[in-house]
Amino acid sequence: MPRTLKSQPLGALEPTLPDMSAYGLLYFQIEITNTWYGNIQLKNRKQINNGGVMKLKNIILMATAGLLSQWAVAGDLTLSSKTIAPNATLTNEQVFKGFGCSGENVSPDLTWTPGPEGTKSYAVTVYDPDAPTGSGWWHWVVYDIPADVTALAKGAGVLDSEALPAGTKQARTDFGSHAFGGACPPAGDKPHRYVFTVFALKTETLGVPDDATAALIGFMINANTLGSSSFTAFYGR
Numbered sequence: 759m760p761r762t763l764k765s766q767p768l769g770a771l772e773p774t775l776p777d778m779s780a781y782g783l784l785y786f787q788i789e790i791t792n793t794w795y796g797n798i799q800l801k802n803r804k805q806i807n808n809g810g811v812m813k814l815k816n817i818i819l820m821a822t823a824g825l826l827s828q829w830a831v832a833g834d835l836t837l838s839s840k841t842i843a844p845n846a847t848l849t850n851e852q853v854f855k856g857f858g859c860s861g862e863n864v865s866p867d868l869t870w871t872p873g874p875e876g877t878k879s880y881a882v883t884v885y886d887p888d889a890p891t892g893s894g895w896w897h898w899v900v901y902d903i904p905a906d907v908t909a910l911a912k913g914a915g916v917l918d919s920e921a922l923p924a925g926t927k928q929a930r931t932d933f934g935s936h937a938f939g940g941a942c943p944p945a946g947d948k949p950h951r952y953v954f955t956v957f958a959l960k961t962e963t964l965g966v967p968d969d970a971t972a973a974l975i976g977f978m979i980n981a982n983t984l985g986s987s988s989f990t991a992f993y994g995r
Contacts, residue, residue: 835873837956837987841866841912844989848952853993854933854942865898865915865938866954870908873958874984878905881957881964881979883972888950889943891932896972897952898938899929901979902963927968929975941993949994958984 842848853861868882880903889895898915900922907923914921915928915938922928933939943950959982966975 835871835956835958835985835987837868837870837954837989839866839868839954839989842954842991844991846991847949848941848991848993852940854940857942858945859940859942859995861940861942863938863940864913865910867912868910868954868956870956870987872908876960877958877984878962879903879959880905880907881959882910883955883976884938885953885955886941886943886950887953888947893973895932897931897940899931899972899975900926901929901975902927929970929972931972943994945995947994949992952991952993953988954991955986955988957986960984
């Protein structure tokens with residue numbers, strides 16, 4: 759006796775994405791493609807010929823390839839530091855000196871892989887989203903970094919720094935200084951997150967005033983971003 763196959767309507771499909779890695783995304787898309795293909799073939803065998811079904815399957819696979827291509831371009835840019843490991847606790851070297859903190863206030867070394875095609879400059883930010891201000895806290899904002907530069911030296915974040923690449927600028931942080939400002943969360947808070955990010959930009963300069971706020975520079979960075987990479991460290995006291 760021939761087997762009777764039951765099919766689900768497309769609207770009943772509620773897939774979940776178990777893994778956002780490139781392999782997981784590809785697996786998810788292919789599984790959805792095969793499920794849709796099977797349902798359409800079973801439910802509409804008399805209305806849709808195999809050529810039409812295969813065309814739909816190819817369209818979905820082409821969309822998947824496009825998604826993976828975009829993921830790969832963004833994933834090529836990678837930020838790292840010899841001083842700070844991802845998810846590590848900041849040491850006294852990266853803690854602010856002032857506001858009740860007694861750290862050394864030294865900016866860490868940062869290195870990144872070259873940005874995607876079309877990169878004309880870079881920007882680097884250090885941001886605490888947990889600061890009790892309603893808008894976080896900007897600890898370092900470096901921009902107009904030339905496109906042929908892929909590193910900032912340890913200690914380069916001092917006022918009027920000569921260790922920064924030619925043409926590079928430091929914005930005014932929430933400490934009020936055009937320099938790196940280390941971690942200094944309120945005593946008793948749970949450890950704050952400190953997000954270090956490099957942005958690959960499609961413009962050589964942001965064209966902002968020297969006294970531009972970190973928020974304005976952040977707006978211009980996001981308006982010109984081709985890709986970015988981040989890691990997070992923690993600190994509490």
